Amino acid sequence: MMGLARSTYYYNPVEDSRSITDEVLRDMIEKVQLTFPGYGYRRLYHHFLKQGHRINSKRLKRVMREYNLYSCLKKWMRPRGARTLIQLRHPNLIKGLKLTAPNQVWATDITFIKLRYEFVYLSAIIDVYTRKIVGWSISKNLGHEFCLESIKLAVKKAKPPKGLIHHSDRGVQYVCEPYVQYLLDQEMKISMSRPGTPQENAFIEAFFKTLKREEVYFKEYQNLKTVLKHLPNFIEEVYNRKRLHSSLGYESPVDFENKILKLKPADRPVQKIWGKPV
Numbered sequence: 001m002m003g004l005a006r007s008t009y010y011y012n013p014v015e016d017s018r019s020i021t022d023e024v025l026r027d028m029i030e031k032v033q034l035t036f037p038g039y040g041y042r043r044l045y046h047h048f049l050k051q052g053h054r055i056n057s058k059r060l061k062r063v064m065r066e067y068n069l070y071s072c073l074k075k076w077m078r079p080r081g082a083r084t085l086i087q088l089r090h091p092n093l094i095k096g097l098k099l100t101a102p103n104q105v106w107a108t109d110i111t112f113i114k115l116r117y118e119f120v121y122l123s124a125i126i127d128v129y130t131r132k133i134v135g136w137s138i139s140k141n142l143g144h145e146f147c148l149e150s151i152k153l154a155v156k157k158a159k160p161p162k163g164l165i166h167h168s169d170r171g172v173q174y175v176c177e178p179y180v181q182y183l184l185d186q187e188m189k190i191s192m193s194r195p196g197t198p199q200e201n202a203f204i205e206a207f208f209k210t211l212k213r214e215e216v217y218f219k220e221y222q223n224l225k226t227v228l229k230h231l232p233n234f235i236e237e238v239y240n241r242k243r244l245h246s247s248l249g250y251e252s253p254v255d256f257e258n259k260i261l262k263l264k265p266a267d268r269p270v271q272k273i274w275g276k277p278v
Contacts (some may be wrong), residue, residue: 020053026067028053029060030117033069037114048257067091068141093191094167099129099271102257103160105191106134107167108174110147111208122211122231123150126168126204127158129271130260131245132253133207133235134158138227142204143171148182155186162187169193202274210239258263 018026032047039047041060049056063069094105105128112119114249123146125135135154139146149168166188168174174192183190193200215234221227241254248256260268 008246020055021061022066025055025059025063026069029067029069030066033119036111037119059148083114090190090192092167092193093165093189094128094273095200097108097165097273099273100265100268102127102130102260103158103164104129105165105167105273106148106154106160107204108151109169109201109204109208110142110171110173111211113212113216113221116144117223118224120147120224120227122208123147123173124152124204124207124278125154126207127253127257128203128251128273129133131203131207131248132240132257136235140224140232142173144176146181148179149181151179159172160188163189165189167201169198170195200275203278207239210243211235211238214243250273 016269021218028048029044032044036043036047040056041064044060045055045057090221094107095104099105106125106211107128108123108125110121111125112121118140121139121142123137123139124133126132127134134157135150135152137146137150137153164185168191170192172180182191198205211234215230215238219226221230239253241252243252245253245256251259
């Protein structure tokens with residue numbers, strides 16, 4: 001009746017992704033992730049489809065990988081560089097442990113910092129006994145290199161004794177060959193929390209919460225220049241030297257550490273890590 005071909009009637013006006021260059025697609029993904037930082041390639045595929053762009057999911061993954069457009073969710077953490085994994089599982093060695101001095105347990109993790117047009121990532125290492133940040137590093141991608149840089153910095157500054165427990169989650173950065181080999185070379189014991197149990201790494205998570213509430217969100221970080229200008233001062237001067245911690249008897253980590261080191265080992269307070277030993 002209308003004089004239209006059947007194919008014309010059923011035509012779906014979805015744009016062919018081949019007309020979109022990788023550079024344009026990168027900008028499209030960045031724009032979406034500013035509003036939805038947790039979107040991975042699956043949600044991005046359906047988001048663009050609703051806007052009339054049918055973009056192959058494999059291409060989305062490739063472009064996101066090439067331009068470091070990771071979701072803020074940990075399942076998108078991927079090692080860049082050395083990818084060999086030595087051992088994926090290590091037991092949790094710190095549950096129920098009683099600490100009596102600094103440099104007995106270090107805990108580490110990664111967090112993302114959302115800026116105006118991009119993300120940057122922070123690797124930090126905390127001394128569980130003193131709550132002092134002993135090493136940290138910033139990166140624009142989630143490769144293992146910046147995690148390795150933070151642990152090397154911590155070792156250089158603190159010079160920990162042999163047998164120190166290094167506690168982390170099971171992220172690929174912490175099980176890749178260069179990172180694990182460095183821990184073994186330093187004669188550290190490797191401890192890991194179970195999947196999906198952030199409470200087993202609560203000490204570093206608490207630091208990240210403080211960092212974002214009292215620094216990043218408060219000052220509204222806009223770009224990497226802002227991060228490099230303000231973050232070192234907050235970690236080294238404000239958090240480590242000035243901020244009072246209720247768990248330390250309202251002392252700063254540095255003051256608490258200095259006070260503890262003046263006491264005999266028998267007179268030092270004992271801190272027990274939550275949970276039963278495994």
